[in-house]
Amino acid sequence: MNTRTTLARYARGVVTTAALTLMAALTTAAHPVPATAQPDAAAVEFVDAASVPADQLRGFNQPIPLADYLRSHGTSTLARQNAAASAPSDQQDLRQQCASHAAEAKTTNGWIKSRFESCQKRPYDLILRDVRGTTSIGRLWFDQWILGFTHDGDRRVDYVASIENIRVQPIPTEDATKWRVGQHFRSSIDASNSDPDPQVTEPTTKERDELLGVWDRTPQWTLTYTSPDRGPLFDQGNQQRVYSTVTMDLTASSPTAAPFTTGVDNYHSNVRYDYAGKVAGKYKGTVFTAARVELAMSQKDPAVNESALHIYDALNRPERTFPSWPGKTVPGVKEPLHRMVDQSKIDKNRQKSIGECKKVWGDYSGSGLQCDEYPFASTEEGSTKGDNRFSVRLIDGTDNRKGGERLAEMYTLNRILDGDPFYMKITN
Incomplete structure (x- = not known):
C-alpha cells in the first residue's frame, strides 16, 4: 500500500504566471488590504466557506493549484506524488467506486462498500478570515481521502489517508506556503460489547500535521490498527471480539490563525476484531460493522x-x-x-x-x-x-x-x- 511513484517537475509557463498575476489583482481589488497590514497572532481563523456571507466570498472564486502557487513563490515542487496513479490496484478500484458514491462518501462514516472496504472522499472549502468576521484573507480547497481495509483472516485494519487536490487563493499579503493541514487519528474500545480483556494496538504515528507543500509532495500515508489474540479460545466460548471506533480530527492553521474548530470528529469508522473459529469461515478476522450485508x-x-x-x-x-x-x-x-x-x-x-x-x-x-x-x-x-x-x-x-x-x-x-x-x- 506504500508504493510511491513520482511525477516529473512541472514546467513553468507564461500562461500560469499571467493567471496568477490576474488572480492576485482581482483579489486585491475585491479585498483591499494595506501592504503593511498583517493580522495579529490568533487574529484570524479558518472557517467553513458555507458559513461565510456571500459578500465576503466575492473575489475568492479563482482557485490556484498549489503547485502553481508554490512555484510563483520560489518553492520547489520536485518529486510530487500522484496518490491515485501510484496506488495499488485495490486502492484504485475503491477510489473509482467511492467517487461514484459521492454523497455517501463525504459523510462522517463515508461510503461503506462492504464488511472489508470503506472510503471517505470529503471536499473541504475553507475561508481564512479575521475573528471579527469582517474581512476574508484567503481561501483553501482540498480533498480528504480515507480508504479503509479490514481483513478476513487477520485481526487488522488499514487506513490509507491523504490530502489531495490542494488549491489556494490568499490575498497578496498572506503567505499560503505557511498554511498547514493536519489529520489526527484516535481510537476507542467499546468494552461493554467486547469480550473480556479487549485490546487494540495503535500505529506508532497517529498524527500528521504538515505544510500544504509537504502534503502536495507526499499526500498519502497509512495507519494500521491490530488487536492481539491469545490463540483459539472459541471452544471455550470466547471469540475475542473487540469492538473499536477509529476517529479522525482535521485541523487547518496558519502562523496567525486561531484553531480550526469544526474539524473535530470528521471521520468515524467502527470495526470488530474476532477469533470466532470455524463458524466464521477463516478462524479470525476484522470487519466494518456498519456495512449493510x-x-x-x-x-x-x-x-x-x-x-x-x-x-x-x-x-x-x-x-x-x-x-x-x-x-x-x-x-x-x-x-x-x-x-x-x-x-x-x-x-x-x-x-x-x-x-x-x-x-x-x-x-x-x-x-x-x-x-x-x-x-x-x-x-x-x-x-x-x-x-x-x-x-x-x-x-x-x-x-x-x-x-x-x-x-x-x-x-x-x-x-x-x-x-x-x-x-x-x-x-x-
Missing part, C-alpha cells in the same frame, strides 16, 4: 427461483403465505434478520416449520419437495420466535438445498457471527 437472490435464477419467489411473497405479499393471519408482516428488508449458530435452536425451528408444512399440505414424503422456511432456521427470527411472522412453503428439494448453500456462503463471505444482522434482496 444483503443476501441477494433472483427469481430468474433457475437454481433458486422457487426459494426467491417464496421469500419475495413473504416480504411483499404475506397474505399468500402460511401461516396466514390478518396484518401479517415478515422481517428482512426494513427489519434485519440475525444469524443464530445454536444448533439445538436451529433444529427446533426446522421441526416447527416442517410441522406447519404438514398442516397445510399433509404428508409430502417421496414427492421430491421440501419444506422451505423463511426467515431461515438459522436466524433468531425463525419459526419458534413466537410471533408467527414466518412463512413455510413446499418447493423443489434441489432448489431448497441450493438456497441453503447460498445462505451459508453469505455467512462465510461476510464474516457473519452469532447475532450479526443481515437483510434480504430479492430481484425479479
Whole structure:
C-alpha cells in the first residue's frame, strides 16, 4: 500500500504566471488590504466557506493549484506524488467506486462498500478570515481521502489517508506556503460489547500535521490498527471480539490563525476484531460493522427461483403465505434478520416449520419437495420466535438445498457471527 511513484517537475509557463498575476489583482481589488497590514497572532481563523456571507466570498472564486502557487513563490515542487496513479490496484478500484458514491462518501462514516472496504472522499472549502468576521484573507480547497481495509483472516485494519487536490487563493499579503493541514487519528474500545480483556494496538504515528507543500509532495500515508489474540479460545466460548471506533480530527492553521474548530470528529469508522473459529469461515478476522450485508437472490435464477419467489411473497405479499393471519408482516428488508449458530435452536425451528408444512399440505414424503422456511432456521427470527411472522412453503428439494448453500456462503463471505444482522434482496 506504500508504493510511491513520482511525477516529473512541472514546467513553468507564461500562461500560469499571467493567471496568477490576474488572480492576485482581482483579489486585491475585491479585498483591499494595506501592504503593511498583517493580522495579529490568533487574529484570524479558518472557517467553513458555507458559513461565510456571500459578500465576503466575492473575489475568492479563482482557485490556484498549489503547485502553481508554490512555484510563483520560489518553492520547489520536485518529486510530487500522484496518490491515485501510484496506488495499488485495490486502492484504485475503491477510489473509482467511492467517487461514484459521492454523497455517501463525504459523510462522517463515508461510503461503506462492504464488511472489508470503506472510503471517505470529503471536499473541504475553507475561508481564512479575521475573528471579527469582517474581512476574508484567503481561501483553501482540498480533498480528504480515507480508504479503509479490514481483513478476513487477520485481526487488522488499514487506513490509507491523504490530502489531495490542494488549491489556494490568499490575498497578496498572506503567505499560503505557511498554511498547514493536519489529520489526527484516535481510537476507542467499546468494552461493554467486547469480550473480556479487549485490546487494540495503535500505529506508532497517529498524527500528521504538515505544510500544504509537504502534503502536495507526499499526500498519502497509512495507519494500521491490530488487536492481539491469545490463540483459539472459541471452544471455550470466547471469540475475542473487540469492538473499536477509529476517529479522525482535521485541523487547518496558519502562523496567525486561531484553531480550526469544526474539524473535530470528521471521520468515524467502527470495526470488530474476532477469533470466532470455524463458524466464521477463516478462524479470525476484522470487519466494518456498519456495512449493510444483503443476501441477494433472483427469481430468474433457475437454481433458486422457487426459494426467491417464496421469500419475495413473504416480504411483499404475506397474505399468500402460511401461516396466514390478518396484518401479517415478515422481517428482512426494513427489519434485519440475525444469524443464530445454536444448533439445538436451529433444529427446533426446522421441526416447527416442517410441522406447519404438514398442516397445510399433509404428508409430502417421496414427492421430491421440501419444506422451505423463511426467515431461515438459522436466524433468531425463525419459526419458534413466537410471533408467527414466518412463512413455510413446499418447493423443489434441489432448489431448497441450493438456497441453503447460498445462505451459508453469505455467512462465510461476510464474516457473519452469532447475532450479526443481515437483510434480504430479492430481484425479479
